Amino acid sequence: MKTTAFIGTGRMAAALISCICKSSVSRNIIASDKNNINLARIKKQFKIKTTTDNKEAARNSDIVFICVKPQDIDAVLDEIKDVVKNQLIVSIAAGIRLKHLENKLKNKRIIRVMPNINCIAGEMAAGFSAGKYATKEDIKNVSGILNSAGIAFFMKEDLLDAVTGISGSGPAFFAYFIDAFVKAGVKNGLPRETAFKLACQTALGTGRLLMEKNLSPDKLIAMVASKKGTTVAGLDVLKKHKAKNILIKTIDAAVKRSKELGR
Ligand SMILES: NC(=O)c1ccc[n+]([C@@H]2O[C@H](COP(=O)([O-])OP(=O)(O)OC[C@H]3O[C@@H](n4cnc5c(N)ncnc54)[C@H](OP(=O)(O)O)[C@@H]3O)[C@@H](O)[C@H]2O)c1
Structure with a gap:
């Protein structure tokens, strides 16, 4: 063998x-x-x-x-x-x-x-x-x-620097979001353990659903967000604060650092 x-x-x-x-x-x-x-x-x-x-x-x-x-x-x-x-x-x-x-x-x-x-x-x-x-x-x-x-x-x-930004460093970024979900859950009355499991399972399920059904993120957002509903209320905050730009800058910074560290 x-x-x-x-x-x-x-x-x-x-x-x-x-x-x-x-x-x-x-x-x-x-x-x-x-x-x-x-x-x-x-x-x-x-x-x-x-x-x-x-x-x-x-x-x-x-x-x-x-x-x-x-x-x-x-x-x-x-x-x-x-x-x-x-x-x-x-x-x-x-x-x-x-x-x-x-x-x-x-x-x-x-x-x-x-x-x-x-x-x-x-x-x-x-x-x-x-x-x-x-x-x-x-x-x-x-x-x-x-x-x-x-x-x-x-x-x-050459593309491995981009992989470093998205999936090498990515678990830390997703963990950061999950931490925010947990803190928000606790602030709104949930026990920490329950908020943690709900947040983790939601992250897991979202990734699995997107991959298994080959959905685009936009399509999934449209499936969840009904007019004047709760998701739209939350998405409005993300858009107002240009969260997508912040996330793109986050990955860009990790990719740039990966290039700098390369030898
Ligand atoms: N962790 C991640 O998320 C991640 C993601 C992508 C890539 N990587 C890469 O994966 C590699 C390993 O990371 P890791 O997190 O597993 O590191 P780690 O937990 O620190 O493990 C490295 C091991 O190698 C040993 N070591 C150091 N010098 C050695 C030598 N001359 N001969 C034999 N063993 C030696 C270390 O011993 P000592 O503890 O005594 O130094 C330690 O046991 C790194 O190059 C990292 O860039 C890690």
Whole structure:
């Protein structure tokens, strides 16, 4: 059976491993980390092989996911570069470009992924791009793994900054809105727990309805908003304060920052 290595066993790696373990993608997994607490947690949770030696993990695998923070990635690349021969390298580090990875690993097969934290719930929205030396088979394999954790779109690398703005940072923006819904619910007399569940279920259901029925957001708004009704009263406030412009500026700021951080 093929083996997938995970270097770095923090939140994103744990989420991806969890999705692979639950999916029909059958693979051995080995994980390495210098953080013994994370490593022990992942070993206990998923009953997978672990090591503190990144080289050992990389050497014995056919796909190597690098899941350390962007500031730690160069140290990992320097460490494993001599044992990377035919392995496919998959980096999930925000802002670290394919060119940089290819330079460091001397033109090996590389795929770059922009995942999101919703992977923990098996609801990831991701984008990914392939380097010059990655094959169609590599893209298919990584697509299979990522789609077992949610949905993933293959695209040109330049577009990954937009993915970072919408779905990489997006869970934090949606959580911000949900927090406002909860506060408003509590202000209007609901218990916090009830307001929280109503807000979360409404967000979940809205996304699911739009996707399952392939509805445009405008169509859904028209389905809910009856003349002089409650929804129109609320939408008037959003329009008066140009909320849509604020939201577009929010995503623009995240995309701009992603471009600035890129190297
Ligand atoms: N979290 C998100 O929402 C999100 C979204 C999109 C992309 N990403 C990307 O995903 C990557 C991982 O993020 P995360 O949130 O999972 O980070 P994390 O929870 O901090 O996990 C990173 C792990 O890598 C370990 N590590 C650091 N240097 C190492 C080395 N030289 N060798 C082996 N392990 C090492 C860390 O140990 P220490 O704790 O001891 O440093 C930690 O256990 C990042 O590059 C990030 O840009 C994250």
